[in-house]
Amino acid sequence: MASVIELDNLRVTFGKRNILKDLTGALSGRAIGLLGPNGAGKTTLIHTLLGFYKPSKGTARIFDVDIQKHPKLVRSQIGYMPERDSFIADVTCVHFVRLMAELSGLPPGAALERAHEALFYVGLGEARYRKLGTYSLGMKQLAKLAQAIVHGPKLIFLDEPTNGLDPPARKRMLELIREIKESGHSTVVLSSHLLRDVEECCDEILILKDGEIAAQCDLEEERKANRKFLELETRGATESFEQAIAGLGCEYAVTGNQRMKLILQDDVNISDLYKIAAERQVQIRRLNFKRDSLEDIFLKAME
Amino acid sequence: MAVFEHTYGPFEGQLTPQWSRFLVIPRHAYRIVFKSKLFTGLFVLSFLCPLVMAVLIYLHHNINALTLLEIGPTNLFPINNVFFRIFTTIQSSVAFVIAVLIGPALVSRDLTNNALPLYLCRPVSRFEYLLGKASVLIVLLSAITWVPGLLLFVFQSYLEGFGWLRYNLWLANAIFFSCFLWIVLLTLLSLALSAWIKWRIAASGALFASFIVPAAVTTMITALFRTPWSQVFNPSMLMQVVTDHLFRLDNSLNLESFVILPAWAGWFGLIVLFAFCIWMLTRKVRAYEVVS
Numbered sequence: 001m002a003s004v005i006e007l008d009n010l011r012v013t014f015g016k017r018n019i020l021k022d023l024t025g026a027l028s029g030r031a032i033g034l035l036g037p038n039g040a041g042k043t044t045l046i047h048t049l050l051g052f053y054k055p056s057k058g059t060a061r062i063f064d065v066d067i068q069k070h071p072k073l074v075r076s077q078i079g080y081m082p083e084r085d086s087f088i089a090d091v092t093c094v095h096f097v098r099l100m101a102e103l104s105g106l107p108p109g110a111a112l113e114r115a116h117e118a119l120f121y122v123g124l125g126e127a128r129y130r131k132l133g134t135y136s137l138g139m140k141q142l143a144k145l146a147q148a149i150v151h152g153p154k155l156i157f158l159d160e161p162t163n164g165l166d167p168p169a170r171k172r173m174l175e176l177i178r179e180i181k182e183s184g185h186s187t188v189v190l191s192s193h194l195l196r197d198v199e200e201c202c203d204e205i206l207i208l209k210d211g212e213i214a215a216q217c218d219l220e221e222e223r224k225a226n227r228k229f230l231e232l233e234t235r236g237a238t239e240s241f242e243q244a245i246a247g248l249g250c251e252y253a254v255t256g257n258q259r260m261k262l263i264l265q266d267d268v269n270i271s272d273l274y275k276i277a278a279e280r281q282v283q284i285r286r287l288n289f290k291r292d293s294l295e296d297i298f299l300k301a302m303e
Numbered sequence: 304m305a306v307f308e309h310t311y312g313p314f315e316g317q318l319t320p321q322w323s324r325f326l327v328i329p330r331h332a333y334r335i336v337f338k339s340k341l342f343t344g345l346f347v348l349s350f351l352c353p354l355v356m357a358v359l360i361y362l363h364h365n366i367n368a369l370t371l372l373e374i375g376p377t378n379l380f381p382i383n384n385v386f387f388r389i390f391t392t393i394q395s396s397v398a399f400v401i402a403v404l405i406g407p408a409l410v411s412r413d414l415t416n417n418a419l420p421l422y423l424c425r426p427v428s429r430f431e432y433l434l435g436k437a438s439v440l441i442v443l444l445s446a447i448t449w450v451p452g453l454l455l456f457v458f459q460s461y462l463e464g465f466g467w468l469r470y471n472l473w474l475a476n477a478i479f480f481s482c483f484l485w486i487v488l489l490t491l492l493s494l495a496l497s498a499w500i501k502w503r504i505a506a507s508g509a510l511f512a513s514f515i516v517p518a519a520v521t522t523m524i525t526a527l528f529r530t531p532w533s534q535v536f537n538p539s540m541l542m543q544v545v546t547d548h549l550f551r552l553d554n555s556l557n558l559e560s561f562v563i564l565p566a567w568a569g570w571f572g573l574i575v576l577f578a579f580c581i582w583m584l585t586r587k588v589r590a591y592e593v594v595s
Binding site for chain 1 (some may be wrong): 311318324331335415418421426427590
């Protein structure tokens with residue numbers, strides 16, 4: 001599959017601080033989740049791809065177009081829903097979305113028609129003649145989504161789209177994102193620190209930590225892989241127990257006090273674990289088979 | 304309007320040319336600006352002076368009307384550089400009021416509501432965004448300054464004859480450039496101040512103060528030290544000097560000689576002021592500010 005976003009040694013520096021540190025990789029999913037703790041560089045990466053910040057080194061390509069050489073061409077293919085409240089006060093929502101559509105290059109008549117359609121699509125059809133200043137937070141989020149999709153972009157950046165939403169509104173937002181993804185017209189990049197949101201919508205993830213790529217994986221592939229995941233709760237586990245587990249060739253992650261998750265290799269049996277535990281006088285209090293969740297991938301990346 | 308599509312899909316029609324996108328900004332801005340009855344009224348009133356001056360020009364060339372009104376031709380104000388200088392002074396004052404009313408809202412509203420990322424994530428550059436915002440003022444102020452000024456000039460030329468036109472063609476330059484410089488100054492100052500202050504009312508106040516306060520302070524300094532050089536910080540005086548220079552007048556306000564700056568200093572001061580405003584705009588008009 002052709003890459004949607006290619007990062008080529010991308011570095012972004014503010015002052016003397018490197019915010020993005022030589023990122024290299026290619027993303028090709030239909031819905032890409034951008035994960036990471038606060039300050040990891042998710043928003044900076046999106047802003048750099050949009051041309052808001054100039055890379056101090058390297059570059060990136062979106063649909064094979066260099067973001068530095070052809071910024072307008074890149075932006076003409078993108079829709080962006082910012083994290084913070086962003087709107088134009090004292091105008092109706094339909095006027096706002098129409099203005100955004102026209103700035104994206106739609107002729108006035110088509111822009112007005114698409115603005116109405118986009119607002120109906122996101123569920124603001126009945127409120128489209130109200131001024132944006134009177135909208136609730138959830139409605140403002142939907143209005144931001146409408147302006148991001150009104151011109152039918154090939155790539156949509158959604159920066160924390162479920163921030164501040166109540167559960168029904170969040171559900172509605174995630175449904176919309178899934179619908180857009182499944183329409184096949186656009187690729188969605190969803191930046192969030194809410195793992196569940198990303199897990200529900202995305203098929204590929206990029207995890208950032210301190211401006212570096214901590215992990216990148218195809219969630220679909222991970223889900224399809226028939227791997228045996230175990231969750232252990234122990235008493236008296238020591239470092240030598242963990243080393244012995246690793247010695248069996250099992251990937252593992254310590255997830256909390258006396259808890260660990262591990263991937264059982266084909267040639268390793270459960271009895272081997274009990275044997276190791278007995279040798280080191282470690283009690284295995286609980287042992288569950290578990291599917292690898294995004295949380296596991298994330299926690300492992302954060303180690 | 305009736306909405307038939309409730310699904311999501313790409314746009315498959317013809318896009319507008321890239322160069323014309325910035326014009327979307329003033330088109331939408333005019334819709335908002337002319338919703339205000341106060342502004343619309345003021346804008347209509349701003350054509351009163353050109354109308355009166357057109358009548359004066361007409362009277363100059365209509366003996367019957369003068370006879371009817373019992374006015375001798377020598378009692379009428381001569382149609383010369385002073386006549387057009389007065390026109391530009393009056394219209395510039397009106398332009399200032401209009402700029403104070405609408406200028407600061409253009410950028411400050413976008414900055415207050417974080418709308419800049421929404422503009423700049425589209426194929427619109429910062430320059431095009433500012434050009435779009437500036438053109439709101441440039442077009443409106445042009446409509447009440449140099450456009451009627453040049454129409455009056457053409458009217459006078461038509462009534463007076465080709466000889467007058469050829470002899471006074473420089474006056475057309477003076478009308479255009481003096482008004483246009485004033486428009487650029489007002490536009491840049493109002494955009495720059497609103498970008499830094501963000502609060503519309505305060506930005507309007509700051510625009511007003513940026514002419515009144517330097518004028519008051521520099522007048523005191525000039526009176527104390529009897530030197531004109533502090534006037535380089537007075538935008539009104541800079542425009543006064545440059546406009547007089549363009550209209551080939553030495554001192555249209557009959558000020559004391561030690562108050563008047565040399566013409567080159569006026570031009571230089573204006574260029575520095577323009578550059579400063581552009582620097583202010585480039586510092587603040589960004590999708591996101593980077594806090595080091």
